[in-house]
Amino acid sequence: MHTDIIIPLVLYLVFVFAISGYAYLKRKQSDQFTDYFIGNRTMGGFLLAMTLAATYISASSFIGGPGAAYKFGLGWVLLSMIQVPTVLLSLGILGKKFAILARKYNAITLSDMLYAHYKNRLIIWLASIAIVVAFIGAMTVQFIGGARLLESSVGIPYNYGLLIFGIGTVVYTAFGGFRAGILNDAFQGMVMLIGAILLLAAIIYAGGGVNHMMETIRQIDPALMTPQGPDNFMDFPFMASFWILVCFGVVGLPHTAVRCMAYKDSQAVHRGIILGTIIVTVIMFTMHLSGALGRAILPDLSIPDQVVPNLIVTVLPPVMAGIFLAAPLAAIMSTINAQLLQVSSVLIKDLFLSIKPEAKKNDKALTRASVLITFIFGALLIIAAWNPPDMVIWLNLLAFGGLEAVFLWPLVLGLYWKKANACGALSSMIIGAATYIFLISYNIKIFDFQPIVPTLLLGLIVFIIANKFGNTLHNKDYYALDSNKN
Amino acid sequence: MTDKRYLQANKEARLSLYITLFYMVSWILSAYFLSNKQGLFGFPAWFEVSCIFTPIGFIALCYIVVKTQFKNISLENKPNDLTVDE
Numbered sequence: 001m002h003t004d005i006i007i008p009l010v011l012y013l014v015f016v017f018a019i020s021g022y023a024y025l026k027r028k029q030s031d032q033f034t035d036y037f038i039g040n041r042t043m044g045g046f047l048l049a050m051t052l053a054a055t056y057i058s059a060s061s062f063i064g065g066p067g068a069a070y071k072f073g074l075g076w077v078l079l080s081m082i083q084v085p086t087v088l089l090s091l092g093i094l095g096k097k098f099a100i101l102a103r104k105y106n107a108i109t110l111s112d113m114l115y116a117h118y119k120n121r122l123i124i125w126l127a128s129i130a131i132v133v134a135f136i137g138a139m140t141v142q143f144i145g146g147a148r149l150l151e152s153s154v155g156i157p158y159n160y161g162l163l164i165f166g167i168g169t170v171v172y173t174a175f176g177g178f179r180a181g182i183l184n185d186a187f188q189g190m191v192m193l194i195g196a197i198l199l200l201a202a203i204i205y206a207g208g209g210v211n212h213m214m215e216t217i218r219q220i221d222p223a224l225m226t227p228q229g230p231d232n233f234m235d236f237p238f239m240a241s242f243w244i245l246v247c248f249g250v251v252g253l254p255h256t257a258v259r260c261m262a263y264k265d266s267q268a269v270h271r272g273i274i275l276g277t278i279i280v281t282v283i284m285f286t287m288h289l290s291g292a293l294g295r296a297i298l299p300d301l302s303i304p305d306q307v308v309p310n311l312i313v314t315v316l317p318p319v320m321a322g323i324f325l326a327a328p329l330a331a332i333m334s335t336i337n338a339q340l341l342q343v344s345s346v347l348i349k350d351l352f353l354s355i356k357p358e359a360k361k362n363d364k365a366l367t368r369a370s371v372l373i374t375f376i377f378g379a380l381l382i383i384a385a386w387n388p389p390d391m392v393i394w395l396n397l398l399a400f401g402g403l404e405a406v407f408l409w410p411l412v413l414g415l416y417w418k419k420a421n422a423c424g425a426l427s428s429m430i431i432g433a434a435t436y437i438f439l440i441s442y443n444i445k446i447f448d449f450q451p452i453v454p455t456l457l458l459g460l461i462v463f464i465i466a467n468k469f470g471n472t473l474h475n476k477d478y479y480a481l482d483s484n485k486n
Numbered sequence: 487m488t489d490k491r492y493l494q495a496n497k498e499a500r501l502s503l504y505i506t507l508f509y510m511v512s513w514i515l516s517a518y519f520l521s522n523k524q525g526l527f528g529f530p531a532w533f534e535v536s537c538i539f540t541p542i543g544f545i546a547l548c549y550i551v552v553k554t555q556f557k558n559i560s561l562e563n564k565p566n567d568l569t570v571d572e
Contacts (some may be wrong), residue, residue: 097499
C-alpha cells in the first residue's frame, strides 16, 4: 500500500462528503420531492455543462477507453472523438421544447414526459423495467471500475476497495440527492479536467517528447499509427456503429435526458452547450491520447485497462498521483450518482405512485423512501460486483445500447413527430428491446455492424408502421400530468 | 394552437443536427483521406487534423451558431397554459 498516495485521496473523499452534507441541509428548506430528483430546476449554464460532462465521462473514459487506445493505438483516439458532439446533440435536439414541456407537465422523470405525450401506462411500465435492468448492469461496471482502480494503483485489495468506494458513493447519493450530485459533478468535473491535462503533459515529458514517442510506437507496430489500427480492427462497420452508439444514440439516454429538464433558462442551455462541449472534448482527447502514448512508456502491460492507474503512479510524484487518482474516481462516482437517482426516482415516482397515487401528498415519506431505495440498491450492487468478470467495460456499452434501443425513438419522435402515438411507441420499444437482446445473446452481427445499428433501424421502421394502427392524440387533448396545483 | 416558442426550438434542434452531420463529414474526410506523414506536433498528419483541428473547429462553429441563431425564450408556463391545464 502507498500511504503517500492514499492520504490525498482520503482528503478528497472527505471533501465530497462535505458537499453532500451542505446539499442535505439546503434541501431541508425547499419543496422536497422535486428538489431531491431535479433540484427545483435551478441549474445555471456552468453547472449544466459540468453535470452533463461528468455524466458522460465514466469508468470507460478513464479506464476502458485509454486501455483500448493502449491496445489499438491512435485509431482509438479518433474513435473517442466521435463523442465530441454529444452535448450539443442532447441539449440541442431535446432542447428547449423538452424543457418547456417538462415545466408544463410538471415532469420529474423521463417516464413523466413519455406519459404526457402518449397517455399510456404500459409504456411507463416498460420504460421503468428497462431503466432498472440496464442501470443495474451499468452501475455494477462502475463499482468494479472504482475498486479495480484502487487495487491496481495503490494496492488496496479489491474487496476492501469495493466496500470503501461503494459505501462512500451510496451515502453521498442517498443524502444529497440531485443537488449534491450536481454540486459534486461541478467540483469533480474540474478535477477531471485539470487531472487529465496534467497527466497528458507529464506523460509527454516522461516519454521524451512526441516525436520520440511516435518513433517508439512505430517500432512496436506501425499499424498503431493508422486510423484502422492493428489487423484492421476499426473498420467501417465498427466506426459507423460507434457513431450510432456513442454519438447519435446518446440523445435517448434517460440520465442525460433528465438533466435536460432541470436547467434554469435559455441562457443556461446556451452556455451549457459551449462549455460542456469544450470539457467533454478536452477530457476525451487527453485521456485517450494518454492511453495511446502510454504504450511508449509502459510497453508490456498484460491488462490494457491498467494503463491509466499505472501511468499515474509512474509519471507523477506521489502526492500529485493521489490527487489525480481522484479524477477517475470522481468520474465514476458522479456517474453512479446520476444512475442511482434515476433508479430510485423510477421506482418511487413511476411505479409506486402510479399504483398508489394518494401517497403523493406525503412528501417527507417519499423522500425518505428514496433514500432507503438508494441504500438497498447500493448494497445489491456491491454484492453483484463482489466477484467481477475479467472484462467489464463492454458491459457498460451493452447497457447503454439497451437503453437507446428502448428510449431513443419514443423520446425523439414523441417530441418532433405530431402523429406519434402509443401504438407506435409501444411496438417500437418492445421490438427494439427484443431485437437487441436477441442479437446480443446469439452474438449475431448483420453486415459486421454492432447490434445497436440494426436494432435502432428496426425500431424506427416498426414505430412508423405500427403508428398507422393507433389513435393519435391531438395537441389540445394534452393535460397536465400531475393534474394538480402546479 | 401552436406555441411560437416551439418553432424556434425546432429550428435550434435542426441546426444542432446539421452541425453534427457537418462534423461527421469533416471527421471522415480528415481521418481517412490525409497522409500518414509527420504533422505539426509530431503526430501523423491525419491524426492532427481529425483529432485536434476538427474538434477545435467544431467548438468554434458551435459558439458562432449558438451566439447568432439560438434565441432567449421563456421556458416557463404562460398564464393561459395554467387555465388549459386546470
